[in-house]
Amino acid sequence: MNHHSSFRRYPMFRARVRRVVFGLTAIVAMVLGMAGMGASTAAADTVIATIPAGTAPLGVAITPDGSFAYVTNGGAGTVSVIDTATNNEITTVPVGDSPFGVAITPDGSFAYVANRGPGTVSVIDTATNTVVGAPIPVGEIPSGVAITPNGSFAYVTNSGSGTVSVIDTATNNEITTVPVLGIPAGVAITPDGSFAYVTNFVAASEVSVIDTATNTVVGAPIRVGADPAGVAITPDGSFAYVANNNPGTVSVIDTATNTVVGAPIQIGPDPFWVAITPDGSRVYVVDDTADEVSVIDTATNMVIETIAVGAAPRGVAITPDGTRAYVTNYDDNTVSAIAIDQCLGSLCLDLGSLTGAAPVRAASSADTPTV
Template identity: 55%
Template sequence: MVGVGASTAAADTVIDSIPVGELPTGVAITPDGSRVYVTNGGNSRVSVIETATNTMVDTIAVWDSPQGVAVTPDGSRVYVAHPFREVVAVIETATNTMVDVVSVGTLPTGVAVNPSGSHVYVTNQLDDSVSVIETAGNNLVDTVTVGDLPLGVAVSPEGSRAYVTNVSDKTVSVIDTATNTEVDTIGVGDQPMAVAVNPSGSHIYVTNQVDNSVSVIETADNNLVDTVTVGALPSGVAASPDGSRVYVTNAGENTVSVIDTATNTEVDTIRVGGRPVGVAATPEGSRVYVANVDGNTVSVIAVERCLGSLCIDTGALVGRGSMGSSGS
């Protein structure tokens, strides 16, 4: 679709709603963009979505109440946190089966894999720590002390830093991955939840659930440089592959806020399903997938870009892909 739009504005549209398991929360996409893995906290399953058709093509049995999820850079493994079992499950994507379980700390929730795929970082909420897993043997190799009630975690593009949100402290811990030590603490908003790093590694974005805001941090000196007002109860956050946009799920009003990173302003609001939490963008940037806890669905957003008066709906260019899922 080509049409008239505001200069450099985003005009994204929900093009599909995919039924998944009970209480979907975490979302991760394979590096080739062909599959989406969704944790279903209510039924001990991970749903697998095929992005070409936007249909659920597999369901993987894991342990109870899966939450955080991350895919390795080569796409061969998926790591899933189980808060009430104090473990991380390892899924082999070739067979979509659970092949290993790694014991970690108490109430593990957030999961992130470094760019080389050699290590996985897991936040343990009640231990105030981050577990470091070596993926070669799926062994716990280190534990890093961080702030109070750590939840979200993200790794920088070059792998030298891991960023962890500490809910009770209103801070973000900065971990040096070479030494696995906390080297800095950054003050942010009230009840920081999720964190995302932009593709260049120059900035990180943190959702603050009580403040209804997103903190923008410059990584060169770990300084808070801006705060963006978004919707009610912001939860998940994801940066677009080109770094021009940040997507924030607002669990309190069933929307996704779109932030223009050049101006750090909210430029669009997209209505999705009930209580959206997890969010992830495809590697080419044409789609954003959002897990909706209420309704047990995943919303598919087609990304539209406008340059001057020319708007291109990338969803229309690459195909919407319904094939049995309910369009919206």
């Protein structure tokens, strides 16, 4: 039996099992907490697996059911497919030269991969893990990819052309290009699909906002820190978090006013990419010089912990259930799987790994950042 196909056939079953385990574990946590049992000292998010990938892994995206992570290998011209149940690479898919950004359609059927070398986008059928159709020509050095919530369009930043390509996913043709400032890098789309936020790396140090109804830039560019790279939007659409590579900060944009709110959040030397948990409570930022991931509490916009990973982390994605983060380590040719602590009131537990999980614990004062 094909192991990949057998897991693919029952994605809803796997999701239901995970939800049931979450619920049962929560009940156990509450019982132990009330009885004063099973508590331990405060623990942080934990790397539970280091997964070999291809050469120079960069981007990462996770299927909507959480079953598989797709990792672009920039130095190999391939995409690694990781089974998140076992944290093993189950196959590699040849794509174009120097793949970077990757995004998966909301129904989980296809992965769109930006190939920087030839200036194309490859489309992978996730049921068969094969490339379908011819590569889609876009601009020069395509980097970031984001797909609208309805799955109809893919937005691709062309770092060498100063544009954003819009691909109709029904025909897999580029239907228009949108000029932006500087060197466009990251792209994220609001949950309602109305706007795409594009970071303008190096030259502009700004974020452009594209109205997806007209595919035009609206309003003045939003000034952030120097060399903005990754961008992610909170699940409620209220804020965009932008990693500023040069000053080592994260800027927070209020999407209602398209203005930066608060002071820049100090991270480390070189923050690069960003991901936000499904509940919107935490932001994960990779730092490719410090070899770590910083975790920001969105309630306070303070860094509450850092997690050591592999060398030169570049990409990060979080599973839809919020229990794990996957980080690509460019210089190590690996992917770090991080178990994310889950807190229920005063009780915290590690649910990122259903095997070998840390014991249920009571939250302590060490969990609260010192102001």
